[in-house]
Amino acid sequence: MATFITPPLSLPHHTNLPNSTSPNIDNDRYFANHPTVLLISQCTSLKSLKQVHAQMLRSGIFFDPFSASKLITASALSPYSSLDYARQVFDQIPQPNLYTWNTLIRAYASSPDPTQSLLLFLQMLLQCEHFPDKFTFPFLFKAASELKAFRVGRVFHGMVIKASLSTDIFVLNSLVHFYGSCGNLDFAYGVFLKIPRKDVVSWNSIIMGFARGGYPEEALDVFRGMEKENVKPNDVTMVGVLLACAKKLDLEFGRWVCSYIEKNEISVSLTLSNAILDMYMKCGSVEEAKKWFDRMQERDIFTWTTMLDGYAKLGEYDEARRVFDAMPCQDIAAWNALISAYEQNSKPKEALAIFRELQLRKDAKPDEVTLVCALSASAQLGAMDLGRWIHVYIKKRGIKLNCHLTTSLIDMYSKGGDLDKALEVFCSAESKDVFVWSAMIAGLAMHGHGRAAIDLFSKMLEAKVQPNAVTFTNVLCACSHTGLVNEGRTLFYQMEPVHGVVPGEKHYACMVDILGRSGLLDEAVELTEKMPIARTASVWGALLGACRLHGNLELAEKACSNLLELDPRNHGAYVLLSNIYAKTGKWDRVSGLRKVMRDSGLKKEPGCSSIEVNGVVHEFLAGDSSHPLSMEIYSKLDEVAARLKSVGYVPNKSYLLQHVEEEDMKEQALNLHSEKLAIAFGLITMVPSQPIRVVKNLRICGDCHSVAKLISRLYDREILLRDRYRFHYFREGNCSCMDYW
Template sequence: MKKPLLLRVAVYSPYHLQHHKSLYSASLSPHQTKWNSKTNVIITHPTLAVMESCSSMNQLRQIQARMTLTGLITHTFPLSRLLAFCALSEAGDLRYARRLFSRIPQPNTFMWNTIIRGYNKGRNPATAFSFFILMLRHRVPFDPRTFVFALKACENFSTAPQGESVHSLARKTGFDSELLVRNGLVHFYAARGWLNHARGVFDEMSVKDVVTWTTMIDGYAACNCSDVAMELFGLMLEGDVEPNEVTLIAVLSACSQKGDLGMGKMIHEIMEKNNARWGLSLHNALLDMYVKCGSLVAAREVFDGMESRDVFSWTSMVNGYAKCGDLESARKFFEQTPQKNVVCWSAMIAGYSQNDKPEDSLKLFHEMLGQGFVPVEHTLVSVLSASGQLSCLSAGHWIHHYFVDGIRIPLTVTLANAIIDMYAKCGSIDAAAEVFSAMSERNLVSWNSMIAGYASNGRAKQAVEVFDQMKCLGFKPDDITFVSLLTACSHGGLVSQGQEYFDSMERNYEIKPKKEHYACVVDLLGRNGLVEEAYKLITNMPIQPCEAAWGALLSACRKYGNVELANLSASNLLSSDPEDSGVYVLLANICAKERKWGDVRRVRSLMRDKGVKKIPGRSLVEIDGEFKEFLVADESHPQSEEIYRVLDEIFMLSKLED
C-alpha cells in the first residue's frame, strides 16, 4: 500500500528544496505576481511548494520536467496541480492544459472540474459544457462543484435548454439537495433574468446561506426590481444572516434605482458599525448611491474619507455635480481625475450638454478625440444632443457618418433616436426620416422623436401620419407623444383634430393631461384666432396654469391685438418672474401696435422702476467649425458694414417674396 503523498514527499533532502528555490528565483522577475492558487492540502514537498508560486508557463515546464524525472508526476495530486495552473492561472495556457488532460489515463472528478472551469474562465462555454457531457458519457462521478461549473457555462448560451437539463440531472441524481448546487441554480436563473424560476428554487431551500440571499437580491437588483430586492434584504436580516460585501453592493444598487436614500443610509450605518476594512467596490457603490439619490454632501464625505479611489470614484463626483447643475465643481473633479477614461470624459461632456452648455460639450468632445480616446455610445448621444441644441448640422452630420456609417460604433436604437433628434432640430427633417425608416427596431422614443421632428419643422400632416402608423403597429402613446402631436396640430392649424386628440388622452389612453398639454391647446386655439376660447380654457383648467400657457396666450394677443388679455397674461407671467424683460417688451409692442401709447409708457416706466433691462437679441452662426456670435445692432465685427448690406438685401428679397 502506498504511503499518502504528504508523508512520502516530506523525506526529500534539503538539496531538493535549495535546488528548486534557485530554479524559481532565477526565472521570476520582481514585478511578476505569484500564482495564488487555492488548495486545502498542506504542501511540504519542495517541488510542489515552488509550483504554488509559479508565475509563467516557462517555469511550469521546468517544474513539470523535474516532476517527470523524479516520478512525482505519476501521482494524482501533483498532476492535478499542474493542470490547475495551466487551466486557471492568468499566466496559464488552456491549450496546454487540454493536451495535458488528454494524456491522463483516468482523470478524476477534480481534474474534469478543473478543465470545465478553465474553459469557462477562457470564455468558451460550449467547450466547457462539452466536457460536462463527456463526463456523463464516461460515467465519471460528479460532485456538487461539477454542477456549479456546468451551470456557469450554461449562463452564456443564448437559449436555456442546457441549463434546464443540468437542473433536471441534479434532481435525478439527488445533487439538487446540496446547498452549493442550489446556489448555482439560483444564480443561473437569476443571471438569465428568469426571476420566477430563481425564486422557485430559492423558496424551496430549507437552508440558505449568505450566498443564497445575496444571489437572489442581486438578481432582483439587476432586473430593476428594487422593491423586491430590498424586501428580501429585510427578510435576510430578520433571519440573522450576516450580509457580506457583495450583498451590500447589490442592495445599494437597488437603492440607487429606487432613489431610496433612507435604506442607503442604513447600509452606510451597517458598514460603520462593523468597522471592517470594506473594499473599494463597496465604497464606490455607496458613493454612487448618494450621488443618484441627490445627496451630494454625503457623497463628498464618503469620497473624502476613501483610503483609495479609482476612476469610477472620480467620475461619480463629476456626474453628481453635473446633474445638479454645478458645472464648475464637476469640471474641477474632472480635471483632478488622475487617469481619465472614456466614461469620465463622457460624464463631463454630458454634463455640459444637459445643462445648456452645448458649445462647451462640443469643445470637450474634440479635446477628448485629440487625446486619443474613442467615444462610446453615451458620448455620441450627448454630443449629438449638443449639436441639435446649436443647430450645428455639420458637426452632427460628421458624427453620424464617421462613427456610425463608418461602423466604428454600432447603431443601437438609442443612438439612432439621438441622430433623428439632431437632424430634426437642425432642420434636416428628411435626413431624420431616412434614419427612422432604416431602423430595424424602434421603441416609443423613436416614434416620439419623429413626431416631434415633424411638428417642430411645420409638417403637421406627416406628424399625424407617423402617429397613426405607431398605433397600427401596437405602440401605446405616452404623455410625451401627445405634447408633440398637439404641437403639430397647433403649427398646422388643425384645431378640431387637435382638440379631439386632447379629449382622447384620458378617454382612450388613460393619460391625465398635464400643464404642458393644456399649454399646447392654449397655443392651438390662440394661433388660430380663438383667443377668448384659449383664455376660457386657462381659467377652467383643473390644475394651475404654467408659464407656457400664459406665454402662448400673450403671443396670440400680439397676433390678434387683444390688449386686455395681453395685460392679464403679462401680469400672470411677471408674478412668477418679474425680471423677464421679454414679457415687458412683448406687452409694450402689443400696446404700440394698437396705438395705446399711454400703456406703452406705463410698461416702460415699470421696467425702469424695477431695474429691468432689455436683453439684446443675439445669433450664432457656424463658420469653418467655429461659432460666431452677433448681437442686435452689433458693429464690432471688422466686416460689419458688408454684413449689414447683405442682410438688407436678404430682407428686401424676402419682402418681394411676400
C-alpha cells in the first residue's frame, strides 16, 4: 500500500505509545506491529472486533490512519462484517486515508445498496485530499454495473482518462465488465480492443458480456480468438462459453466444451459444474443433465433450481415436483421456478395452487417475482379475489411498486374486468416505463375504449416514453376493436419513420384485421401482397376472420389454404371456414372439413369458461355435466330459454359446426355452450348486486353474445365476459362492443 503524509496528530499520552511523537512523522504503518492492531486479524466475530476497537480508542492508536484502515477492513470485508458498524467507525476517523475510502467504497459496491458506494465517492471528492486511484475506479464501475447506471459509468470513464489511468489493466477490465452489464456491447468491445496486454480476466469479461447480452455467436468467436492468442482459459472462461452454448441451444458444441474442460484439466468449480448442468438442461438433454447432477459431489440452491426449472419448462411437472420435494432447502427461487413454469405454460390453476401452498408452508416469503407470476396467473384465470388479495398484501408489506409489479397489477385488473381499478393503479404509479404504459393501453383496448387508448398513447409520447413493438400492437388492437380505421392506418404508417419501430408480423396482422373488420377486404389483401416480410399464419388468420364476418367465401378459401400451408395443424382455420360454410348453408362442405379434421387427428379446441364465486374458480366445458350443481344449472338454463323465447329470441343456428336435422337438437346444442353454463351458474350462486364475470378460452359466438345481452336486460344483471380477444360488458341489453367485434 502506498504511504501518505497525514496532518499532524495529537495522540493521548499512554505508556505503550512510542517515545517519538514528532508532528510531521509518517503515521501510516507506524503502529503496524502494535499488539492491539495485531489483534484485529485474530477476531472471529463482530463482538471481539468491537472489543479491539475499544482498546484502540483507549490507547489512542485508533487515530492512526493505518490502524484505522485495518479496523475498517475487518468491519466491512470480513466474514462477520457489518456495513452499518463499518460506516459508524469510518465517520469517527478524523482524516481517513485513500485506502480506507477505497475499502468502504468497495464494500458498498458489493452490498444490496450499491448506491451508497457512489454517494461515498462524492463525499470522498469533497473531503479527501487525494485523487481517486486505480483501486477506486474498479469498485465504482462494479457499483455502476449493479445499478445499470450507464451515464454515471460514462462519467467515471471520463475521470479515468483524465487521471491517466486508461492503460491500467484492472481499470480497463472493470470497464469492459461495466459496459457489458449495461448491455452496451459496442462500448465494451471497443474498450477490450484497446487493452494493450489482455489477461484472462479481459477475455472473460468480454466473453461473459456477449453471452449474457444475447450474442452467443460473438462470445464463441472471442473464445476462439483467445485460443489463437494462446491465453489459457480458466473455469470462469468456460462458464461464459457454456452460457453462450445454452443461449444458442447448441448441444453439440456444449458437449465439445465439456470434453475441452476435461482435456485441459480445467478446475471444475461449483459454478462451472452448475453451468454444465444448465447447458444440458437448456439444450434439452435431460438425460445428460440428470447424469451430471448425480455425479456432482457438491450442490447448492442453484444446482437444485436448475434441475427443477429445466423439468418444469419441458412440461415434466411430476419430475419438477419430485426435485422440489427433494431439495434440502426450498428458497423462494425454487418456489418461483415452479410457479412461473406453470404460469408461463398456460396452467394458471396449478400455478395458483403452488402459490397457496407457499403461503401455508411459510418457509419462504413471496418476493417480487412470486407476486408477478401469481398476478399473471390470476389474470389468465380471471381470479379477481386472489388478485385483489395480492394487491392488499403488497400494500400491507410495504412492498414498493416497481414497474414490473405495476404492469402486472394493471394487467390483472384489466383482464379481471375492473378497468377503473387498473386506471387507478396506473395513475398512482410513481414510475411508468414503456411496459406500464403499454399494459394500460392494452387494458383500454380489450375493453373497447379505442379513443381512450389512442389518447393515452399520445400522453405517453408527451411524457417522452419511447413506444416499442408491444405498444403498437396494443394500440392497433384498440383501433381494430372499435373500427378506428383512419387512426389505425395513420399509426401503422408512422411506426418506422416517426418512432423507429419496424412493423412485424403482429402489426401487419392487426392492420389486416382493422381493414378486414371494416369491410375493406381489397385493401387488406393489397397490404398482404405488399408486405416486406413473409406472410405468416397470423396474417392469413386475420384475413380469414374478416371473411367470416363479411361472408366472402372465395377469399376465405384462399386465406384458409395459405394458413394451412404454413400451419397444417391449425384447427382454428378449419373452424372458421366451417363457420362460413355453415352460415351459407353449405353443410356438405362442413361435413367434408370435419372428415379432414378427423382423418388428420385434429380436434376443435373445446370451449371452456370459468367463473369465480367466493374466491373459488369454477370451470365449465361445452355440454358439461360434471359440476356438483349441474342439475340446478340446467334447470336455470331451461328457465332462461323460456324467458328468452317469450321476448322473441330466435337461436342463431349458423354457429353450429355440423348439420343437425332436428330443430330442437340445434337449440339444445347451442344451449350447451360453456359461457351459457357459466352465466347460469352465476345467476344461481351470486347476489344480484354482484357482476357475473366469465372468462372464455375461445372467441364468444354470435348466439351467446345475443343471449348475454338479453339476460342482462331480463335479469337486470351486469355480465362481464372476456373471450380470447377482448371484453364484452353486458348491461341493460347492450354490450360495450356495440356489436363491433
